Amino acid sequence: MSATRLIDRGVIRVSGEDARDFLQNLVTNDLDPVTPGHAGYGALLTPQGKIICDFFIVALSPEDGGGFLLDTPLLQTPDLMKRLKLYKLRSRIVLEDLTEKSTVLASADGAPLPEDAGFVYDDPRLPALGQRAIADAEGIDDLVTATADAYHARRIALGIPAGGRDFPYGDTFPHEALLDQLGGVSFKKGCYIGQEVVSRMQHRGTARTRVVPVDFDDGIVAETGTEAVAGGKMIGSIGSGANGKALAMLRLDRLADALAAGETPLGGGLAFHLAEKPDFIRFPLPGEPGFGAAAEVAL
Secondary structure, three states: OOEEEOOOEEEEEEEOOOHHHHHHOOOOOOOOOOEOOEOEEEEEEOOOOOEEEEEEEEEOOHHHOOOEEEEEEHHHHHHHHHHHHHHHOOOOOEEEEOHHHEEEEEEOOOOOOOHHHOEEEEOOOOHHHOEEEEEEOOOOHHHEOOOHHHHHHHHHHHOOOOEOOOEOOOOOOOOOOOOOOOOOOOOOOOOOOOHHHHHHHHHHOOOOEEEEEEEEOOOOOOOOOOEEEEOOEEEEEEEEEEOOEEEEEEEHHHHHHHHHOOOOOEEOOEEEEEOOOOOOOOOOOOOOOOOOOHHHHOO
């Protein structure tokens, strides 16, 4: 077991008799499967379908007071609290920011965390990521045996995007951040904020931009935020990287055109190429059968 503390995470508690319905009507994922021991992954969107914040949703048992804990990006936590209060209206819920009292742990090697680490749950995005935990901020130092860099290196190698590192909040659709591939969007539940736009992208296949894993040819990764270009034209941007690998948000149609023209994609002047596609990605990449078929790009 190798656990790390993710200091860039916040924690919000949503409790009260209307807590489940309140979240179900707001977030992208389906709350029905979210029960104690089975966390969910989703996001709150703008009415235009852009991601305000993505987060994990952990259900608490009645013995623990019921309700839900949201494992959120630290920098987005105040804004998320503000927006949840805005949507509260007459809902019988209580909102609490527990960030100062809590800490978030994650497996850095995919192994299970100790059962006494707090509220432990499997990462709902991908089993290979292992477990996460929301714990009291005090008394967990002995559990921390790895750096956050080790966790992120594993995440990058697995091809899993992180908000604020691999895609910008406020300007990214769920499809672009791979929420549709990682169980972060339900296309079967009822309405939620931004649902109409997300459904349209799904059914029309208009998700041309995607976060995808790339390998840098010389093993040196460009800095996060560096423009990705090919043939002198911008095709996207480079996100987080480690050990010669990175995640990049790319216009796949522009990448395909560049590759067809024999152009090498560059990030900060460093050549890169698409990495081996992770099993969880179900849409075709440039060079694969079916790429360019609108109905398949967004599947």
